[in-house]
Amino acid sequence: MKLKLTEIDGSIIAPQGFKAAGVFCDIKRIGTGAGSEKGAKLDLALIVSEKPASAAGMFTTNQVCAAPVKVCVPRVKKGRAQAIVINSGNANACTGKQGFKDALEMVRFTEQALNLPQGSALVGSTGRIGLGLPMDNVRAGIVEAAVGLGSTTEHAARAAEAIMTSDTRRKEIAVEFQLGGKTVLMGGICKGAGMIQPGMSASGARPAARSLHATMLCFITTDAAIASRALQRALTEAVAGSFNRITVDGDMSTNDTVLVLANGVAGNPALGAARRGRGRGSNDLQVFQGALNHVCLHLAKSIVHDGEGVSRFVTVRVKGAKSSTDADAAARAVANSALVKTSWHGGDPNWGRIIDALGYSPAAIIEEKVDLGYSAPGSRDILWSLRHGQPTRATFKALCAAVVAKEFDLHINLNLGSGSALIYAADLTEEYVAFNKGDVSDPTSLGG
Amino acid sequence: MKLKLTEIDGSIIAPQGFKAAGVFCDIKRIGTGAGSEKGAKLDLALIVSEKPASAAGMFTTNQVCAAPVKVCVPRVKKGRAQAIVINSGNANACTGKQGFKDALEMVRFTEQALNLPQGSALVGSTGRIGLGLPMDNVRAGIVEAAVGLGSTTEHAARAAEAIMTSDTRRKEIAVEFQLGGKTVLMGGICKGAGMIQPGMSASGARPAARSLHATMLCFITTDAAIASRALQRALTEAVAGSFNRITVDGDMSTNDTVLVLANGVAGNPALGAARRGRGRGSNDLQVFQGALNHVCLHLAKSIVHDGEGVSRFVTVRVKGAKSSTDADAAARAVANSALVKTSWHGGDPNWGRIIDALGYSPAAIIEEKVDLGYSAPGSRDILWSLRHGQPTRATFKALCAAVVAKEFDLHINLNLGSGSALIYAADLTEEYVAFNKGDVSDPTSLGG
Numbered sequence: 093m094k095l096k097l098t099e100i101d102g103s104i105i106a107p108q109g110f111k112a113a114g115v116f117c118d119i120k121r122i123g124t125g126a127g128s129e130k131g132a133k134l135d136l137a138l139i140v141s142e143k144p145a146s147a148a149g150m151f152t153t154n155q156v157c158a159a160p161v162k163v164c165v166p167r168v169k170k171g172r173a174q175a176i177v178i179n180s181g182n183a184n185a186c187t188g189k190q191g192f193k194d195a196l197e198m199v200r201f202t203e204q205a206l207n208l209p210q211g212s213a214l215v216g217s218t219g220r221i222g223l224g225l226p227m228d229n230v231r232a233g234i235v236e237a238a239v240g241l242g243s244t245t246e247h248a249a250r251a252a253e254a255i256m257t258s259d260t261r262r263k264e265i266a267v268e269f270q271l272g273g274k275t276v277l278m279g280g281i282c283k284g285a286g287m288i289q290p291g292m293s294a295s296g297a298r299p300a301a302r303s304l305h306a307t308m309l310c311f312i313t314t315d316a317a318i319a320s321r322a323l324q325r326a327l328t329e330a331v332a333g334s335f336n337r338i339t340v341d342g343d344m345s346t347n348d349t350v351l352v353l354a355n356g357v358a359g360n361p362a363l364g365a366a367r368r369g370r371g372r373g374s375n376d377l378q379v380f381q382g383a384l385n386h387v388c389l390h391l392a393k394s395i396v397h398d399g400e401g402v403s404r405f406v407t408v409r410v411k412g413a414k415s416s417t418d419a420d421a422a423a424r425a426v427a428n429s430a431l432v433k434t435s436w437h438g439g440d441p442n443w444g445r446i447i448d449a450l451g452y453s454p455a456a457i458i459e460e461k462v463d464l465g466y467s468a469p470g471s472r473d474i475l476w477s478l479r480h481g482q483p484t485r486a487t488f489k490a491l492c493a494a495v496v497a498k499e500f501d502l503h504i505n506l507n508l509g510s511g512s513a514l515i516y517a518a519d520l521t522e523e524y525v526a527f528n529k530g531d532v533s534d535p536t537s538l539g540g
Numbered sequence: 541m542k543l544k545l546t547e548i549d550g551s552i553i554a555p556q557g558f559k560a561a562g563v564f565c566d567i568k569r570i571g572t573g574a575g576s577e578k579g580a581k582l583d584l585a586l587i588v589s590e591k592p593a594s595a596a597g598m599f600t601t602n603q604v605c606a607a608p609v610k611v612c613v614p615r616v617k618k619g620r621a622q623a624i625v626i627n628s629g630n631a632n633a634c635t636g637k638q639g640f641k642d643a644l645e646m647v648r649f650t651e652q653a654l655n656l657p658q659g660s661a662l663v664g665s666t667g668r669i670g671l672g673l674p675m676d677n678v679r680a681g682i683v684e685a686a687v688g689l690g691s692t693t694e695h696a697a698r699a700a701e702a703i704m705t706s707d708t709r710r711k712e713i714a715v716e717f718q719l720g721g722k723t724v725l726m727g728g729i730c731k732g733a734g735m736i737q738p739g740m741s742a743s744g745a746r747p748a749a750r751s752l753h754a755t756m757l758c759f760i761t762t763d764a765a766i767a768s769r770a771l772q773r774a775l776t777e778a779v780a781g782s783f784n785r786i787t788v789d790g791d792m793s794t795n796d797t798v799l800v801l802a803n804g805v806a807g808n809p810a811l812g813a814a815r816r817g818r819g820r821g822s823n824d825l826q827v828f829q830g831a832l833n834h835v836c837l838h839l840a841k842s843i844v845h846d847g848e849g850v851s852r853f854v855t856v857r858v859k860g861a862k863s864s865t866d867a868d869a870a871a872r873a874v875a876n877s878a879l880v881k882t883s884w885h886g887g888d889p890n891w892g893r894i895i896d897a898l899g900y901s902p903a904a905i906i907e908e909k910v911d912l913g914y915s916a917p918g919s920r921d922i923l924w925s926l927r928h929g930q931p932t933r934a935t936f937k938a939l940c941a942a943v944v945a946k947e948f949d950l951h952i953n954l955n956l957g958s959g960s961a962l963i964y965a966a967d968l969t970e971e972y973v974a975f976n977k978g979d980v981s982d983p984t985s986l987g988g
Contacts, residue, residue, distance in 0.1 A: 287893075431789060445735075448792075
């Protein structure tokens, strides 16, 4: 089945029946206690559907999870929502009982401001951990955003900007596709930059025997009609292949959240409501899944491209592992190795560091079996550096040319089985360190 | 029992009956193929006992292990050796069958040059992975070193210098203590700097269900009389509390090795030969263990202090974990978090990043139970930043003063059980990145 998607403008307001707003209510300045205003970026966003929508979400599996996550998980489980309020500049994580009350107050105040029933608003936060939210500012921001809601591209852009922290640019996408004879629209915005190696699940519960390690926030809207359980299944699959495949610095955040609202205004025959089968409904679900996968993957990759200090984007492709768990572990060991990441920064095709990381990863590997090579993104034209653990005749110059590209694929074949995995990774630069060491004399410079 | 140790000069030649040498045989230049010589550091060391000695060793548990490790493991198992040859500038790792032959040739040629029986030499290598050793240079170096052997402090210093790679200074120690009425001496040298998170075992086999992540090399000499099995037990315990507790960048090397030679020249009643009991032998073993622990810990810490780009030394002390495995995992998650390490570099007491790392570690934690504080090294006067997950009244200024120190202890109490662990860690600096990205136009700049 070939998926026909057309990319369009407007991100989250592209789908019918959605409005958005982004405002400045001074959370960053107050939150950090600094005296002077720096840039005065927008810091509160509101996304609202004109009708109640099916809702689904994926949340950090960090044992320390932020108050907005605690508030969202049970609400998303009910499968219905109509509004999302998001602040940047303060993560509302590790803020105790007051933090939980503040997150609840954010959704309640949003519901009141929008005249929505109780339980219909969701919340997301990002920023520094451990600081209390300046709730007077937050309430003023919600009122201003509610008054300013609109459905122009400019409204969506302001919402996308309001969720940014160390991001250098907005991350947004919208697509149009056909579903059950109707034109359906789907849009999304996200933020990332640091503390990025998401490992999300629908309940926030940790997958068994798995150690995952981001704040990334993503909000998706669609006018498709789809039952909430089908929407959750689709989102779980889309996140597994996108946000849960990225790493910037290997640190999993307390706040990672992806939320989707599907308001059904497009009028397609509702997905997931019909009986299972290979008929029309099943095919339509595949189309919807394809669109959601596309939106999530585009946004997930944009987080790595705009990661803190990132200068190179590397897709680590492992195959031939004993199991998919092994493949994932091998790819993450390479993608998170400080020595591999610094060599990428230097454009140094240092396969010794890569095979070293494979060797200490939990994945089974046999040195004499490992193939290692490079290609352009998505290309099968691979320049092999190692074959069966032995250097090939590829010259140092040719290998340097492969890894000096701003974006390349690293191919690893362990030749031990059929397990495969890929991870979207980035280099480690002086800029990352300089940004994250902050400046304690200026607390506004201190990141999450 | 109080251990009386006197630190003295001379490192590995302090014990009676040992000689050493360090020479330059141009391995680094040849190894990297670069045209111009840079600094011409010494690159081959020899350590020789005048009598056959008890031998013990600990080796990397990386599945990809270097040829010298493969040669040493079975030799050390036999429990006797008399010489150690070490080269820097080339790891002889991932060098296939030729690499194994070259490592064997190094020990055989050393035995011939010193007129020692077959099987009595051990070998260590460190440097870039994946390059063939320039064996003509290595043989010339061994001959020169054998001729130049001596037992002055200068000889030991040259050996300590010859094993350095990115180290900025020699790492050496020697101690004197009393054992069975005799004066016994013990000395050691080591190197480290990058690719440092050793996880060594006596056989090179991986401990079950454990993922560990240095090239570090360490060579210890003593004139104590001790049976090889007792020596191996003592070394295993000493390494568990020292080299296996350090991390610079979280990358475990293919070459990590600790070797000890005990030649018995001091004439103490041989340790480990007597029946077990609480008598003299057992007490003497404790004294020996104490000395070996002291030597290993001093050298292990010196590796972190001189780690690539390191500006701060942090001892992460976790207690109250559900198990010691949990405590170790929690300490390593914090010690290897890019965000925690960059905040240390900036002197930023960002507890949010620390609790985030605890949350994604495999260790069980409950946010509301975590205590987190700082002290001067080894002090029990702790400035608490968090108590039961809540910020204390400690001011930002006071916390900054604690973490701006060049060396401090980070205390974490999970308050869930009795498991404890400590890890000697370092910050992550722009210098680390700049050094490790290398300069591909000058391959001599490219590290291991």
